[in-house]
Amino acid sequence: MSTNPKQGRYKRDIPPPTEFKVSLDNVGIEELIATAKENANIFHMAEIKTNQIRNFYGAVEKIKKKYLRNRRKELAIVDVKPDLWLLLPQLAYTEGRNKSTGRFCGSMKNAVEQVLNSEEGRRHKALDHFFIYVESVVSYHKFYGDK
Secondary structure, three states: OOEEOOOOEEHHHOOOOOOOOOOOOOOOHHHHHHHHHHHHHHHHHOOOOHHHHHHHHHHHHHHHHHHHHOOOHHHHHHHHHHHHHHHHHHHHHHHHHOHHHHHHHHHHHHHHHHHHHOOHHHHHHHHHHHHHHHHHHHHHHHHHOOO
16 A cells, blocks of 8 residues: 655555534534644545545535525525535545545535534524535645645
């Protein structure tokens, strides 16, 4: 198994991504950003390529634009819910094509499911936090040096 030249570690020694201690609709912004930063570093050590992260980010940005077009958040949530569900098979496809993306796909799957499973009245907050989390992961991944 090859080592990561920047870390000098085997891929199997890379820790799993950090999960949120509370649900996305209850997580504080500090924990949200800290988790994104930590996970971006883990994805970097796992040699996840920028294009793999950016492909997912592009799909999330389309959902975000659709969500922001509607001024009533409750209706906007209903509008984007099918798109959120479609992210799950897209993540499965990405992982199926390239097993090394497992850490990234698992982390994002967990975040999507947290939005979908959040209480209906708080789903907009979970979705807002999801957007922040994904954008922060992309930014920090670039900071740590993309592949």
